[in-house]
Amino acid sequence: MSFIRALHKETRKSKFVVLSISSILLFVIIITGNINKAYDSILEFENQFTNNAIGISFDNELNNQGILNRISAIQQNKDVIVRFTCKVFDYDSNYIGDCNCEGIYFGKDFNSAYNLISGRFFNKDDFEKNNNLVVIGKDMLKYTKTEGEKRYLLNGDTEFEVIGVVGKEGISTMYDDKIIFNLSYIFNNKHFVTKDLWSVDSETLSKQQLTDIVKKVDENINIKGTIIGKRPNPLRDAINNSKELIIGGIGIIFCAIFTLFISLHNWLDLIKLEIGIRQCNGATKGNIMIIILRRYLIYSCISFITSLLLYYLLHIINFGGLFDYKINYLNLLFSVGTMIVIGFFTIIISLHKISKIEIGRLLRGR
Known part of the structure; x- marks a missing residue:
């Protein structure tokens, strides 16, 4: 007192x-x-890419199947990580609202920088099985449905099993509304893709080595010095x-x-x-x-x-x-x-x- x-x-x-x-x-x-x-x-968002990442784009004359064939050829190297930023999911669906989507492929396991709230991230076996799998941001949970112990996200009539949820409890992140899907889905369904918004990355190969791999597939593929989403001054x-x-x-x-x-x-x-x-x-x-x-x-x-x-x-x-x-x-x-x-x-x-x-x-x- x-x-x-x-x-x-x-x-x-x-x-x-x-x-x-x-x-x-x-x-x-x-x-x-x-x-x-x-x-x-x-x-945290930019750390999804390594310092070796390069952006690539294709000529306007190239058709959809031609793009898919070249991406498939690039993926033959197991040290490569391929990403495609897109809007694959059906926005007219009752289940999917406004979100940002990314298709991903890698030939061997790597440490993802996404913070997992539950479940797991993709592994190399997921791409070999070609299953429809997604990892989603926590804000996308409201668009999912559960059957037994599994959770699914619908894209039109197609079901995607949710294997992981990313984000942070009580804190917003730039990937809370993100859908990360198995890039094999695009190839299996011959889905329409854009000629840009692609990136090639690797934890072991240098930027020059990645450029050589891409140019070996097709000399006409355009190499970008910066990656979509990368910012020169984050602060x-x-x-x-x-x-x-x-x-x-x-x-x-x-x-x-x-x-x-x-x-x-x-x-x-x-x-x-x-x-x-x-x-x-x-x-x-x-x-x-x-x-x-x-x-x-x-x-x-x-x-x-x-x-x-x-x-x-x-x-x-x-x-x-x-x-x-x-x-x-x-x-x-x-x-x-x-x-x-x-x-x-x-x-x-x-x-x-x-x-x-x-x-x-x-x-x-x-």
């Missing part, structure tokens, strides 16, 4: 200061958290993806900073008399600075704890999907940095304001 009374005594004249700092820290956590979430999501894209939130958050932070400076002005007016008495008793500017710094640290700690509690409350509610990420060292680092910057200006403003007032006026509380 004595600790609470002492804490109340220290903060009873500074409630608006604490509230202002808490608001600033809360929005710093929200903004940095969303940027970090977007950045991690982009990196910049993460910031761009969070632009509206950043602009709104910064606006609120500026309002909170303005409120903070007004609160500091009022707070200093309230403690003028105390400062005057301390100076009459021999306190130097250094002593006064230490007192103000100590109190600011107390206010900052209270504000920091308050902002964390508010965030966790919002995280539980998860209003608008803005709080579906966990606080990490980056949020804490930016929060501490913000407190240091605010503290620096707080002390400078306080000392500047106090130094201009005579002791006699301070004792009269003016």
Whole structure:
């Protein structure tokens, strides 16, 4: 109880200061958290490709069967991973909504970067059996049906067995709405394919070796230097993806900073008399600075704890999907940095304001 009374005594004249700092820290956590979430999501998505990946496209004169024949020839090398980004699934079906699809083939097992919630990813035996199999993002579960212990996704009248679900519990990712299917389905059904959006990758073969394999199949196949989905600057894209939130958050932070400076002005007016008495008793500017710094640290700690509690409350509610990420060292680092910057200006403003007032006026509380 004595600790609470002492804490109340220290903060009873500074409630608006604490509230202002808490608001600033809360929005710093929200903004940095969303940027970090977007950045991690982009990196995780791009990590599906190795640094050896190349994009390929085919001439317009080549017909559908010609494309399939050339892809089949490329797949004869067991070290190759072939991907095709497409919209194979029937969007008029009652089961499939808006999603992004990717066909995949590989000749030997590799470590997928997708985070599995349940089930498994493809293995090389799945491609040899030519079964209709899919791995889906967690948002696609609502379009599936269950029969016994198995789950199925319908594409028109065709059933695809769901062997795995990818995503993260409580956190959104860029592949939550994804359908990854066995590329053999396209060959078995002579499905129409586009002339681009193909990629060839490998964990063991270099980019030049992959290029040689492709060119050996057909010299006219176009090689692209970049892969669909790869971004030259993931951090910049993460910031761009969070632009509206950043602009709104910064606006609120500026309002909170303005409120903070007004609160500091009022707070200093309230403690003028105390400062005057301390100076009459021999306190130097250094002593006064230490007192103000100590109190600011107390206010900052209270504000920091308050902002964390508010965030966790919002995280539980998860209003608008803005709080579906966990606080990490980056949020804490930016929060501490913000407190240091605010503290620096707080002390400078306080000392500047106090130094201009005579002791006699301070004792009269003016």
